[in-house]
Amino acid sequence: MITEQTISFELAEKSILGSMLAENYLILDSSVKLEHFSSIQHQAIYNAMQELARANKSVDYITLLSVREPIELGGANYIVNLKNYANPTKFNEYAEILFAHWQHLTKQQILAQAQQENWPIEQIQTQLDTITDSDNLQETSITNALIEAANRPYEPASAKTGINSDLRDFDRMTNGFQDGDLFILAARPSMGKTDTMNHFAVHAGFQGYLPIIFSLEMKKESLIDRMIATTGNINRLNLRDPYATMSDAQKAKWTQAIGLLNNAKIQIDDRPAMTVPQIRATARKLIKQFPDRKPLILIDYLQIIRANNPKDNQTQQVGQISRDLKQMAREFNCPVVCLSQLNRSVEQRQDKRPVMSDIRDSGNIEQDADVIAFLYRDDYYDKESESKNLLEFIIAKHRNGPTGTVPIAYVKETGRLLNLDWQQPK
Numbered sequence: 176m177i178t179e180q181t182i183s184f185e186l187a188e189k190s191i192l193g194s195m196l197a198e199n200y201l202i203l204d205s206s207v208k209l210e211h212f213s214s215i216q217h218q219a220i221y222n223a224m225q226e227l228a229r230a231n232k233s234v235d236y237i238t239l240l241s242v243r244e245p246i247e248l249g250g251a252n253y254i255v256n257l258k259n260y261a262n263p264t265k266f267n268e269y270a271e272i273l274f275a276h277w278q279h280l281t282k283q284q285i286l287a288q289a290q291q292e293n294w295p296i297e298q299i300q301t302q303l304d305t306i307t308d309s310d311n312l313q314e315t316s317i318t319n320a321l322i323e324a325a326n327r328p329y330e331p332a333s334a335k336t337g338i339n340s341d342l343r344d345f346d347r348m349t350n351g352f353q354d355g356d357l358f359i360l361a362a363r364p365s366m367g368k369t370d371t372m373n374h375f376a377v378h379a380g381f382q383g384y385l386p387i388i389f390s391l392e393m394k395k396e397s398l399i400d401r402m403i404a405t406t407g408n409i410n411r412l413n414l415r416d417p418y419a420t421m422s423d424a425q426k427a428k429w430t431q432a433i434g435l436l437n438n439a440k441i442q443i444d445d446r447p448a449m450t451v452p453q454i455r456a457t458a459r460k461l462i463k464q465f466p467d468r469k470p471l472i473l474i475d476y477l478q479i480i481r482a483n484n485p486k487d488n489q490t491q492q493v494g495q496i497s498r499d500l501k502q503m504a505r506e507f508n509c510p511v512v513c514l515s516q517l518n519r520s521v522e523q524r525q526d527k528r529p530v531m532s533d534i535r536d537s538g539n540i541e542q543d544a545d546v547i548a549f550l551y552r553d554d555y556y557d558k559e560s561e562s563k564n565l566l567e568f569i570i571a572k573h574r575n576g577p578t579g580t581v582p583i584a585y586v587k588e589t590g591r592l593l594n595l596d597w598q599q600p601k
Contacts, residue, residue, distance in 0.1 A: 184276050186260065187269040188217045193261035194269075195224055196235060196254075198456075200463035201263070202228040207270050211277045216249045220257075223248065263460075264453045338471055338510060341378040343594050344581045345568055349546060352379075352471060352510035353575070357501040357543055359477070361515040361534055362550035363522070367566055368514045369393065370590040371550060372473050373402050375512060380439025385468035387461055388443045389454050391479045395445040402441070405590045407432030412588070440468060448481040451499040455506075462507060469509060474500070476514035477540070494539035501543040515540070517549070527556055531571055547572040552585065566592065 195201045202224045209225075212218045223243045227234045236254040245251055262269070285302045288294070294302075337351030352358060352375075362368045376386035390398055404411045407428040413420045417429065442461050446453075454474065462470050474480070477500075482492035504511040517533045529549035534540055541547065549569040553562040566585035570578045584593040 184213060184272070187272045187276075188212055188214060189257055189260040190262050190269050191266065191273060192217060192220055192224075193257040193259065194263045194266045195221075196258050197261040198263045198266075198460055199228060199234045200460060201266060202234060204459065204463065205266070205270060207273065211273045213276065213280070216247075216253075219243065219247050220249070220254070263456050264450070266456065267452060338379050338382065338384055338469075340375055342374075342581075342583050342592060345583065348570060348577055348579060348581055349573070350576060352512065353545070354508045354510065355505045356510050356545035356574075357497070357504050358510060358512045358546045358548070359497075359515050359534075359540060359544040360512060360548050360550065361517050361529065363517050363529075365555060366550040366552055367585055367587075367590075367592075368550060369398070369475060370401065370405070370585070371566075371592060372475055372512065372514060373398065373405060373590065374592040375471070376441055376473055377402055377406060377436070377439060379471045380441050381435070383468060385461065385465045385470045386439070386441045387458055387470055387472050388441065389449060389457075389472070389474045390443060390445045391447055391449060392475055393445070395443045398443055398445070399436075401590050402436055403429060403432045406435055408589055408591065410588045411590065440465065448479070450481045450483055451496055451503065452483070454480070455499075455503050458503070458507065470507060472503070472507070472509060472511045474511070474513040476516060478516050497540045497543040501545075527551070528567070528569060529571075541572065544572060545574040546570065 191207060202221075207221070209218055209221055212221060220239065223239050224234050226242060227238055232238060236251060239248060239254055240251060248254055282303060285299070289299045289302070337349075337353040337356075339346045339351045360368060360371060372388070376388055379386045388398065400414045401411070403409065404414060407425075409421075409425060409428060409432070413425065417426070421429065444454075444457050454472075458470065458472055477496060478493060480496050482496060484492070484495070487495070500511055500513055515534055517529050521527050521529055521533050528551050531541055531547065533549075534547075547570075549571060551567040551569055553565065553567075554560040562582075564585055564587070566583050568581040568583065570581065572578065582595060584595055585591070586593065
């Protein structure tokens with residue numbers, strides 16, 4: 176008997192296969208297994224996909240038909256039509272549906288066999304345990320870790336240095352951006368959040384990492400202009416009409432900056448209102464595309480990431496998003512730097528330096544983040560301030576290190592962040 180539920184499972188299988196055709200990296204980079212497909216035909220298609228992927232060959236309807244008879248895969252038209260069901264952003268969701276359906280069917284088979292053969296309770300429980308979470312076989316013994324730790328007192332310690340920012344005092348306090356860490360950078364508007372994010376991205380790219388920027392607010396072209404100005408030390412006013420306002424020497428710096436930025440391999444996705452699953456899917460694809468570069472993921476900004484459940488209130492939504500970002504950092508084993516807005520209440524205080532409670536719609540941000548840093552510029556509020564061109568990094572939370580304030584030089588005209596002892600090139 177064909178039910179609506181049966182049809183939905185079949186559509187989920189088609190969407191998974193279609194997504195794999197559209198994004199080949201999903202074939203070997205997911206937890207989907209052959210037995211999870213209920214359709215023999217879909218099992219055959221997936222088996223052929225795996226065979227091609229393991230041989231480092233492209234997977235499309237032509238290559239699939241080159242390794243299997245068309246009738247075995249449902250025919251050429253059936254393979255071509257699968258791409259119509261592709262939805263990579265919902266791949267993980269459909270994979271969970273597939274796994275849950277497989278679990279249910281397998282459990283029914285075990286219980287039916289147990290009743291027919293009169294199994295003892297212990298045997299039934301053992302069989303059910305094998306399907307409870309067969310995707311996540313995790314090494315739980317501490318023996319290997321203890322063996323690795325045995326010689327630590329007898330060997331010089333090696334510092335666990337992450338991706339550095341080229342800001343000496345900041346790197347000394349944070350020890351760089353660490354793998355698996357969620358770094359929240361929060362500030363009021365016009366404090367320099369975007370310039371700071373660009374600085375982190377550009378210098379990570381110069382070091383051979385893969386900076387992946389998700390700019391949910393600012394267009395890619397605007398970010399690129401800012402990066403050119405920063406890298407070439409060019410006044411941003413000249414960006415409005417470079418042809419008319421720039422000297423030959425400045426134009427030469429422009430060309431040089433573009434070459435440097437191209438080598439940095441910075442990736443920018445500027446789609447608005449993205450969800451964390453969409454961010455994760457895009458990041459996974461890019462990480463697969465550049466296997467020789469370790470990623471640094473940067474997001475601008477947290478409060479405009481679209482929630483999976485729009486019925487939740489804003490605080491609940493932001494809390495879920497922050498948890499998902501932390502999970503993504505651990506899944507990809509890379510740093511995730513996410514910008515965040517602060518409440519307007521900061522403006523009402525005499526001392527406008529931010530504190531933890533100023534984080535807008537904070538939810539679980541304080542709990543999930545490994546590092547929380549605020550940006551503050553005194554000369555923004557006080558035009559007579561003696562702290563001209565000074566940007567303060569206020570590190571308010573650091574799960575594995577010290578907290579405190581790090582001052583750096585900030586040249587607003589070019590968007591450059593520099594160590595305090597920098598000197599203007601002559």
